[in-house]
Amino acid sequence: MGHKAAVRILHFADLHLGVESYSCFDPQTGLSTRFSDILKALDQVVDHAIREKVDLVLFCGDAYKSRNPSQTQQREFARRLKRISQEDIPVFLVVGNHDLPNAVGRATTVEIYDTLRVDNVYVGNRPDIYRIATKTGEIQVVALPWPRRSALLSREEHKNLTIEEINDRLQQIMTRRLIDLSAQLDPSLPSVLAAHVSVSTAKQGSEKVMTIGRDPVLLPSSVALPSFDYVALGHIHRHQKLREQPLVVYSGSLERLDFGDEGEKKGFCLVDIPPKGANAGTQYEFHEVPARRFTTIKVSLDAPDNDPTFAVLQTIDQKKSEIKDAIVRLQISLPQCLEHSLRENEIDQALKEAHYVILAKDVRSEARPRLGNWAAEGLTPLEALRAYLETKGVPLQRQETLLNYAEKLMRREAES
Numbered sequence: 001m002g003h004k005a006a007v008r009i010l011h012f013a014d015l016h017l018g019v020e021s022y023s024c025f026d027p028q029t030g031l032s033t034r035f036s037d038i039l040k041a042l043d044q045v046v047d048h049a050i051r052e053k054v055d056l057v058l059f060c061g062d063a064y065k066s067r068n069p070s071q072t073q074q075r076e077f078a079r080r081l082k083r084i085s086q087e088d089i090p091v092f093l094v095v096g097n098h099d100l101p102n103a104v105g106r107a108t109t110v111e112i113y114d115t116l117r118v119d120n121v122y123v124g125n126r127p128d129i130y131r132i133a134t135k136t137g138e139i140q141v142v143a144l145p146w147p148r149r150s151a152l153l154s155r156e157e158h159k160n161l162t163i164e165e166i167n168d169r170l171q172q173i174m175t176r177r178l179i180d181l182s183a184q185l186d187p188s189l190p191s192v193l194a195a196h197v198s199v200s201t202a203k204q205g206s207e208k209v210m211t212i213g214r215d216p217v218l219l220p221s222s223v224a225l226p227s228f229d230y231v232a233l234g235h236i237h238r239h240q241k242l243r244e245q246p247l248v249v250y251s252g253s254l255e256r257l258d259f260g261d262e263g264e265k266k267g268f269c270l271v272d273i274p275p276k277g278a279n280a281g282t283q284y285e286f287h288e289v290p291a292r293r294f295t296t297i298k299v300s301l302d303a304p305d306n307d308p309t310f311a312v313l314q315t316i317d318q319k320k321s322e323i324k325d326a327i328v329r330l331q332i333s334l335p336q337c338l339e340h341s342l343r344e345n346e347i348d349q350a351l352k353e354a355h356y357v358i359l360a361k362d363v364r365s366e367a368r369p370r371l372g373n374w375a376a377e378g379l380t381p382l383e384a385l386r387a388y389l390e391t392k393g394v395p396l397q398r399q400e401t402l403l404n405y406a407e408k409l410m411r412r413e414a415e416s
Contacts, residue, residue: 005136005137005275006136006272006273006274006275006278007055007056007134007136007137007139007190007272007273008052008053008054008055008270008271008272008273009054009055009056009057009058009139009192009230009232009270009271009273010045010048010049010052010054010056010057010058010268010269010270010271011058011060011194011230011232011249011251011268011269011270011271011284012045012057012058012059012060012251012254012267012268012269013059013060013061013062013096013196013232013233013234013235013250013251013252013253013254014060014061014062014096014234014235014237014251014252014253014254015038015042015059015062015063015064015077015253015254015255016038016062016064016065016098016253016255016257017035017038017039017063017064017065017069017073017076017077018035018064018065018066018069018070018073019034019038019065019255019257020032020034020035021034021257021258022034022258022327022355022356022358023035023356024355024356031072033355034292035073037255037291037292038254038255039076039080041254041255041266041289041291042077042080042254043080044289045057045080045254045268045289046080046083046084048268048270048287049084049087049089050083050084050087050089052270053087053089054089054270055089055090055134055135055136055139056089056090056091056092056132056134056139056141057084057089057090057091057092058092058094058141058192058194058232059091059092059093059094059234060094060096060194060195060196060232060233060234060235060251061093061094061095061096061097061098061099061145061146061196061234061235062096062097062098062099062196062234062235063077063093063096063098063099063109063110064077064098064099064109065098066098067098067099067100067101067109068109069109074109074112081113081118081121082118084120085118085119085120085121088120088135089120089134090120090121090122090132090133090134091120091121091122092122092123092124092130092132092141092143092194093110093113093121093122093123093124094124094143094144094145094194094195094196094234095108095110095123095124095125095145095146095196096145096146096196096234096235097146097196097215097235099146100146100148108123108125110123110125111123111125122141124141124143124144124145124194125143125145126143126145127142127143127144127145127174127177127178127181128142128143128181129141129142129181129184129185130142130143131189137189138189139189139190139191139192140185140186140189140190140191140192141191141192141193141194142178142181142182142185142191142192142193142194142228143194143195144174144177144178144193144194144195144196144197144223145195145196146196146197146235147170147173147174147216167215167216167217168216170216171216171217171218174197174216174218174222175218175219175222178193178222178223178225179225182225182227182228183227185227187227187276188276189276190229190273190276191227191228191229192228192229192230192231192232192273193223193225193228193230193231193232194232195223195231195232195233195234196233196234196235197216197218197223197233197234197235198215198216198217198218198235198236199217199218199219199220199223199233199236199242199248199250200217200218200219200220201220201242202233202236202238202240202242202250203236203238203240204236204237204238204260205236205237205238205252205253205260205261205264215235220242220243220248223248224242224243224245224246224248225246226246228246229246229273229282230246230247230249230271230273230282230284231243231246231247231248231249232249232251232269232271233248233249233250233251234250234251235250236250236252237252237253237257237260237261237264238250238252238261238264239251239252239264239265239266239267239269239286240252245281246282247271247281247282247284249269249284251267251268251269251286252264252265252266252267253266254266254267254268254289254291255289255291255292256291256292256293256294258294259294259296259329261291261294262294262295262296263294265286265288266288266289266291267286267287267288267289267291268286268287268289269284269285269286269287270284270285270287271283271284272284292325292326292327292355293322293325293326293327294326294327294329295319295322295323295326295327295328295329295354296328296329296331297315297316297319297328297329297330297331298315298331298333299311299312299315299330299331299332299333300332300333300334301332301333301334301335301338302334302335303335303337303338305338305341307341308334308338308341308342309341309342309343309346309347312330312332312342312347313346313347313350316330316347316350316351317350323351323353323354324353324354325353325354325355326354326355327354327355327356327358328351328354328355328356328357328358329357329358329360330347330351330357330358330359330360331360331362332359332360332361332362333361333362333364334361334362334363334364335363335364336363336364336365339361339363342361344359347359381406381410382403382406382407382410385402385403385406386399386403389402389403
């Protein structure tokens with residue numbers, strides 16, 4: 001029997017509670033301001049889910065920055081999940097790479113909800129089909145959590161594989177598992193893939209800075225299987241739609257986390273899956289949250305400039321509307337002769353309305369590099385080596401021996 005009612009799902013991902021870069025201490029809450037930023041954004045998700053009476057909330061991984069979150073971070077996340085669950089709205093949590101322990105057998109950061117059997121909170125900690133009861137009927141969620149390299153490496157036949165070979169093996173395992181699971185779905189029920197994964201065609205965001213090593217990457221065709229009504233993705237921090245049929249969407253991170261997110265809209269997705277047999281397809285809307293602004297101001301100075309500070313202040317004034325409460329990065333490129341002419345106290349004053357300021361100076365050297373009395377430009381490799389040996393005071397006989405060896409090596413390289 002087909003699913004008679006439309007289904008509404010709220011999809012978000014990549015909270016990274018605990019990211020405190022560019023943060024100040026908030027005396028009112030006793031927390032860091034960046035922690036408060038993420039919680040405010042999460043509150044908007046919770047409020048919207050309750051107001052819209054959604055059928056299901058999907059969180060696609062990376063609740064915390066660290067695999068060892070603090071008690072305060074866990075408490076604040078749990079408080080918000082409780083608000084949703086008390087409204088009889090199920091929440092499905094997919095395990096992301098930042099949620100995983102660093103050893104086989106240890107618990108993930110969100111596993112506690114399964115252990116305690118918290119009402120209406122489900123954890124997708126393995127690739128499988130989860131049938132979730134909602135007020136409009138059952139929904140099938142296929143979970144694809146971040147793969148555990150440690151579990152693969154614990155097998156004897158995989159111990160000597162390179163990182164590239166491990167990633168290739170993981171990609172094959174995940175692709176096969178998705179095909180197997182999709183074949184087991186009940187076609188009369190709504191079906192959603194909730195995955196924390198890199199897809200090859202996605203444009204990256206701030207997660208580049210937070211990732212160690214290369215990710216296993218899936219092809220779009222591996223996730224965009226026709227049995228899914230919607231593919232909800234996490235891990236890439238930039239919101240984007242990768243496919244139309246079925247809809248394959250990264251919600252993106254909920255807050256701007258660093259300058260890789262500068263200018264990017266942040267928020268969550270509200271998804272409508274029509275009843276089975278309806279003519280219309282799945283639709284989604286991206287709902288923006290007022291995330292903390294990141295602003296870069298670039299100033300390039302050249303000599304002669306009698307008042308380089310004035311030039312910097314003029315550029316800051318042009319960006320005045322983007323500075324208030326923002327995290328500002330001021331990049332000044334200037335020749336060495338002007339560095340000590342900058343009045344940094346005046347620059348600080350001009351940026352006083354910013355939430356946080358980073359000043360980065362690129363001081364350009366005025367003199368061309370020289371080796372003793374030799375100009376570094378225009379020398380052959382052997383001439384440059386001779387000049388270097390002379391400046392180091394190497395005895396003449398030793399110089400000739402080293403130059404002979406160098407000439408032989410270069411000749412051999414040219415002939416190979």
